[in-house]
Amino acid sequence: MAELPKRYDPKAVEPKWYQRWLDNRDFVANPESSKPPFSIVMPPPNITGMLTLGHVLNDTIQDILARRARMQGFEVLWLPGMDHAGIGTQTAVEKYLRRTENKTRHDLGREEFLRRVLEWQDKHGGIIIEQLKRLGCSCDWSRQRYTLDDAYAAAVQRVFVELYDKGLIYRGRRMINWDPAAQTAVSDEEVISKAQKGYLYFVRYEIVEEPGNFLEIATTRPETIMADTAMAFHPGDKRYLNLLGKHVWRPLAREKIPIITDEAIDPEFGTGILKVTPAHDTLDFEIGERHNLAIIDLLTPAGRVNCPAVPELHGLERFEARKKAAELLQERGLLAKAEPYENNIGFSDRSDVPIEPRLSEQWFLRYPKTKEALAVVRDHLIRFFPAHWEKVYAQWLENIRDWCISRQVWWGHRIPAWYRKEKSETCEIYVGLEPPPDPENWIQDEDTVDTWFSSWLWAYEIMDPQTRKKFYPTSVLVTGPDIIFFWVARMIIAGLEFKPGKSSEIGDNIPFHHVFFTSIIRDSQGRKMSKSLGNSPDPLELIDKYGADGLRFGLMRIAPTGQDIRFDERQIEEGRNFATKLWNVARFRQMHGPSDAAPQIDAQALSIFGVEVLVRLNETIDAIDSAYREYHFNLVAQHLYSFVWSDYCDWFVEAVKTDIFSEDETKKKSALAAMDLVLSATLRLLHPFMPHLTEEIWSLLALGRGSIQFEAPPEKFAFDGVANVVERRQLVSAIYETVQAGRNLRSASKLPSNRKIRFILRTNNKSISEQIPTLSRLLNSEELTLNPSYTASPGTPVAITPLGELFLAVSAGDQVRERERLDKEIARIDEEARTVAAKLQNSAFVERAPAAVVEEHRRRLNDLNAQLTKLKQAREALN
RNA sequence: GCGCGGUUAGCUCAGUGGUAGAGCACUACCUUGACACGGUAGGGGUCAGAGGUUCGAACCCUCUAUCGCGCACCA
Numbered sequence: 016m017a018e019l020p021k022r023y024d025p026k027a028v029e030p031k032w033y034q035r036w037l038d039n040r041d042f043v044a045n046p047e048s049s050k051p052p053f054s055i056v057m058p059p060p061n062i063t064g065m066l067t068l069g070h071v072l073n074d075t076i077q078d079i080l081a082r083r084a085r086m087q088g089f090e091v092l093w094l095p096g097m098d099h100a101g102i103g104t105q106t107a108v109e110k111y112l113r114r115t116e117n118k119t120r121h122d123l124g125r126e127e128f129l130r131r132v133l134e135w136q137d138k139h140g141g142i143i144i145e146q147l148k149r150l151g152c153s154c155d156w157s158r159q160r161y162t163l164d165d166a167y168a169a170a171v172q173r174v175f176v177e178l179y180d181k182g183l184i185y186r187g188r189r190m191i192n193w194d195p196a197a198q199t200a201v202s203d204e205e206v207i208s209k210a211q212k213g214y215l216y217f218v219r220y221e222i223v224e225e226p227g228n229f230l231e232i233a234t235t236r237p238e239t240i241m242a243d244t245a246m247a248f249h250p251g252d253k254r255y256l257n258l259l260g261k262h263v264w265r266p267l268a269r270e271k272i273p274i275i276t277d278e279a280i281d282p283e284f285g286t287g288i289l290k291v292t293p294a295h296d297t298l299d300f301e302i303g304e305r306h307n308l309a310i311i312d313l314l315t316p317a318g319r320v321n322c323p324a325v326p327e328l329h330g331l332e333r334f335e336a337r338k339k340a341a342e343l344l345q346e347r348g349l350l351a352k353a354e355p356y357e358n359n360i361g362f363s364d365r366s367d368v369p370i371e372p373r374l375s376e377q378w379f380l381r382y383p384k385t386k387e388a389l390a391v392v393r394d395h396l397i398r399f400f401p402a403h404w405e406k407v408y409a410q411w412l413e414n415i416r417d418w419c420i421s422r423q424v425w426w427g428h429r430i431p432a433w434y435r436k437e438k439s440e441t442c443e444i445y446v447g448l449e450p451p452p453d454p455e456n457w458i459q460d461e462d463t464v465d466t467w468f469s470s471w472l473w474a475y476e477i478m479d480p481q482t483r484k485k486f487y488p489t490s491v492l493v494t495g496p497d498i499i500f501f502w503v504a505r506m507i508i509a510g511l512e513f514k515p516g517k518s519s520e521i522g523d524n525i526p527f528h529h530v531f532f533t534s535i536i537r538d539s540q541g542r543k544m545s546k547s548l549g550n551s552p553d554p555l556e557l558i559d560k561y562g563a564d565g566l567r568f569g570l571m572r573i574a575p576t577g578q579d580i581r582f583d584e585r586q587i588e589e590g591r592n593f594a595t596k597l598w599n600v601a602r603f604r605q606m607h608g609p610s611d612a613a614p615q616i617d618a619q620a621l622s623i624f625g626v627e628v629l630v631r632l633n634e635t636i637d638a639i640d641s642a643y644r645e646y647h648f649n650l651v652a653q654h655l656y657s658f659v660w661s662d663y664c665d666w667f668v669e670a671v672k673t674d675i676f677s678e679d680e681t682k683k684k685s686a687l688a689a690m691d692l693v694l695s696a697t698l699r700l701l702h703p704f705m706p707h708l709t710e711e712i713w714s715l716l717a718l719g720r721g722s723i724q725f726e727a728p729p730e731k732f733a734f735d736g737v738a739n740v741v742e743r744r745q746l747v748s749a750i751y752e753t754v755q756a757g758r759n760l761r762s763a764s765k766l767p768s769n770r771k772i773r774f775i776l777r778t779n780n781k782s783i784s785e786q787i788p789t790l791s792r793l794l795n796s797e798e799l800t801l802n803p804s805y806t807a808s809p810g811t812p813v814a815i816t817p818l819g820e821l822f823l824a825v826s827a828g829d830q831v832r833e834r835e836r837l838d839k840e841i842a843r844i845d846e847e848a849r850t851v852a853a854k855l856q857n858s859a860f861v862e863r864a865p866a867a868v869v870e871e872h873r874r875r876l877n878d879l880n881a882q883l884t885k886l887k888q889a890r891e892a893l894n
Numbered sequence: 895g896c897g898c899g900g901u902u903a904g905c906u907c908a909g910u911g912g913u914a915g916a917g918c919a920c921u922a923c924c925u926u927g928a929c930a931c932g933g934u935a936g937g938g939g940u941c942a943g944a945g946g947u948u949c950g951a952a953c954c955c956u957c958u959a960u961c962g963c964g965c966a967c968c969a
Contacts, residue, residue, distance in 0.1 A: 298969085410965065592929095656916090669933095768935085863948090
């Protein structure tokens, strides 16, 4: 057995074990196994992405679940992969091309551009997979998938064609969200509203039928005036009723436009008149449809004004055009005023530029199975953790609108649709897996599908049939709540619609049984981690500094459920410190001879401290079990932390040093056996959180024959033949309390920690005598004597303990200091006693509270009074 | 406007009806036979506020304030 170095060195240990696990194919799932299945599909990171703390959090949680399941005897599949991230990757490569070659993708052409993306992907892609390996993730890398794998891509096409054939996918000209920077349509979910400061412009339109009279409207977008095709007010708005049917002159690109009424107008807003611009606003578009208004599109895809009729504005970028239009109106005396104004604007999640509502020909999906998708979550066939996300999910599904799935992007899954070349009124569409039989007459749609239209098949399409049969539906999905609509909801719909399960039963087709929503990690100031802020620590650096296990444990300990996490590197430091603590206490065990892989606890020889630590171990096992059931990883970590550090290291190990250093072989053996049992159990409980460290200690102490990875979680200790557990625990806690009182005495008497001092315990309790060496050790005293009739000289510091009165023998007692100390102590206890007594005098409390609670109060009061009497005696002696 | 979540020690957070907790930070003492990435002791909180239910409320109910998030609106 190799001697353990003083400090644990994760840099050497972690890669060693990870490589060994890979070599042993420990993470490879066997679909033919007779063990029950446990499966997780990894939310695929972007292929060109880098590991962020968000990934660390999510993937550590998945790893914990996978490793725990493996120990529990499940056949575990944790299936990893990557996402091609259509818009994101394309934008990155376009940026690169512009910088290096000053070219756009159109300069290169589709084929060449895609070749460049592949080149870029080969160079920068997949780094994150290596980073996940450094974190210790136990994924089945042999099954790693990519959303652009041939088989996967084929499935995406198949699904498109199937839904088209069912009439659920259709092509239509509708208002969509246009991202002028990426120059593509995006879905409603990709639009995030943000407050933006601007102006509310009050513009005067001359009434055609009443020259010299003007109608005033309020708008935030004067640059769209040229596309106005009506003016509208609410039918109930009496102010303007006389204008109905009349016209106004459009002030820019002068034209006569009608004045109409529409229920959608809010009479309270601005002047109560809306300029209707059907091409550039969703509400206006709807009004236009109701009134058959013309649609004038005056913005180019890049967001520039296209209006030769107004040369001052033609060609200007939309926000410059806004300023310029206001100036033009001002010059012509048509701008009544411009008020500073803040409103919410939809921004593109991707490009962070304002979305342009735009009329466009796109592909849409009418969602199938929305009712069923609601039902499976409502009826808990799928359970969400934390459960409150169920409501958010339901709200989305209840208000669901058709999904715009086409993207004007080249990188991705191309839409399998072709249009007949010769122009005709009704364009003929062909949708199929294969190109049409006479391809020369057809032209394929240039667009690709929304990346999420490929990801929604992820839960099953990454499994081969045999794997799917064993492992689908998956056990649990771990992901961030920010993609509950993008991904979680759509995967549920996909499962219900495409029925990839082994039967057509709903329960066999849902993609997962549980969904655990992780937290979002923020920086210490509560801001979201982002590249541009530079507030996102590099997890690889953290791994270098603290070890993967330290990072994992530290992060898990602060990971609350359903709330944001404020990241603080000090928490990671604690994780590392905990690893060192565990390492050292294992080292301590190793110094006293070889461990026993199957420690036998001799019920007769088991010390009271052994009883105590084993009870606490049992309690910890229970607490951890129930924390896991609710996915409360922070609680699991916290219980392990305090059990190891406090119960085991601070108390048990310190207490049983008496036995370990004693000549009594029975006692020594018993103490070491208890240590082995606790260490073995603790390591197994900790392994999912700190896989490398626990494997290393497991192996160095030879606590098992094979890898800890497949060891069953610890059973609770049975206490067969162990007598008087309750009484013995009471004794232990009395001893620990006495120790603390004694240490307090030392400290209050200002005696340095290293000064050896003498204590006298005055008690009639003879049975305590065999614990004197341990008490003495824990008190770091030179001598502790039992003396039932000790008479202390006045000024001797004393503490009233459950074991009796503990005196601190100091040669020259500082009477003044001791007097003060006693006064404080008396006051403290007196106050508590009064509180308890008051409660007991409350007849309502005595009658209605549970008997045990009342009894507890009575006992406490008696204790306090006894202490008071003794302390007062000691105080008397000082006068 | 609708909905969700938070507000507990200087900081990060536990705590679902019975004497307010942990870690960090702080103060004092200590290199004692696993560990200074450590040990011991200590200071520090009218649990956001107000009302209610209850013998008893950080916890349950109502309202208010405040922060964050989602949806809707956004002329």
